[in-house]
Amino acid sequence: MSKSKIKLKKIEDNLYELDVRGMVCPFPQILITKALENLAEKDILEVFIDNPPSVRDIPPALERKGYNTDLVKIDKINSKFVIQSR
């Protein structure tokens, strides 16, 4: 059982949520990769993120690994990735 404050939350069937706000590179990318390794093929992962360099760099990195990432701008600071297997 993880004692970590970082949680991969199950929102509903096939939909999970991860919050990496406030984290600097490389932690958002490492956590997202780790979370995806734990999900099934049809699962969707939503990630809340606010670090602009990670927002720029992570979608192409996930693309190379076979994931589609939609970027949703929440406000001036915060964004959301919606990630699923291709």
Added chain:
Amino acid sequence: MTNFDPNDIEHYLGRYSLGRDSNPTNITDSLHFLRVKVPGGFITSDQFRGVADLVKKYSKGKAEITDRQDIQLHWIDSEDALDVFAVMEDLGFTTDMCGQGFGGARYGDARNVICCPASGIEKDEIINGRKIVKELTDFLVGNQDFLDMPKKFKFSVSGCGSDCVRGITNDLAYVGVKKGDEVGYTLFIGGSAGSTQPGPRLAKRLNVFIKPEEAFDVGIAMIEIHRDHSNRDMKTKARFKWLVNEWGSEKIKKMVEEKLGKPFEPYTEPAFFKNSNHEGIQQQSQEGRFYFNIPIFGGRLSNEDMLFFAEIADNYGSGELRLTPTQNIIIPDIENSDEARIKLEKQNFKFDGPKLKWSSIGCSSDFCGKTIQPHVKQMVRYVVNHLINSFNIDVLDESGIIIQANGCPNHCCASSLAEIGLSGMIAKIAGEKTQLYNIVLGGGVGPEAKLGRVIERGIPHYQIVEKIDSIIENYLKNKKDAEKFRDFCNRHSEEDLKNYLLKN
């Protein structure tokens, strides 16, 4: 689902990060850099070997010493980061937090605390600053209370009578002084060479004297004021210099006194009495021992160089090395200095030449993607080598000239704080993208610290050397007695200096 366990990741949060190299004009293929904080630049030969192994394995065998006494590695793959952090933790190192990429004025951390690289070995030293470097570092690294400041905060410590750490550009500079028979520190606050508001600022002197045992509490009081009162509305106003400028240094001094519960002792004697970057080979305060300041030139070295220096430190010194704020490496405690010198010179690390060979610095603009060829470090090397070949060593040393260059207005190598500064920009000339530099003259640190003035803007790189030759020749022709180059520049108007930059 799920065995998602981020404990191994969380362990590193707040103490480790990677910075971003991947700007549009960066052609190095490096996406991330790792800035290894080496507090005060003090490092053992075993630690240095450990970093050299990381350099070999993850950074194409190349490293650089920064002007904040860090070791910077490029080409770090984010997927290797946890392995790299694990090795660093074993070695006893952490990194900068590189929070400036976030939107808004937040996630600022305390940067590597820098220190005189000749601490404890310099003849006539006033105070060895090593203790306060360790106290501040131990308290602040990974401390959640200081990881979300409006912007970064920089401490410096010097105790040798010179401003060899460019304390004048730091948020809080401890400067070793003597008051009667007592040694301690006087303080400077709110310095920064960068262009964020209110622009480049020399740190303001607080005319105070603090005892060494008070230094830690004063430092924490100061960084708390930055954390709690610096501007969080705008990123460009979020450095401590903005608060010092808005409030005035007296108000900040009073606030620190309130936090400490007692008034400061006054101190108005000079803070600095010489200019030194501890160049060359120098006799130590310890009889029969020498320190070797090895000129690295821009701080770039290979993992093989690192192993070689570690071996010299073990075989001829005490197994210790120091990284300098002028991007070089000092090996202290060398007793058999002739043999050590021969060994180093055989590998082409030579100790002849003018002081500017040790004192001139340049930033890593090629990795930031802010310059095109010639990048800043190339430019500094080219200019310094040209001056060495064109002028007599004594002339250069007597002039006090050093070169500091940076590729963008962030001024991380403080082009405004050298006798000759170069600040880069790119523009098209006849349809071709060309590297240009502003020429900044008359700046410098030490007893007569001054911000230099931009005298010429946007000069193509291929005209820089000719202009520098011209102004040095005019200086030699027109200087008054033993007048230093900095004083000569500051005695003349911008118009005069512009004319002096033209070949007669």
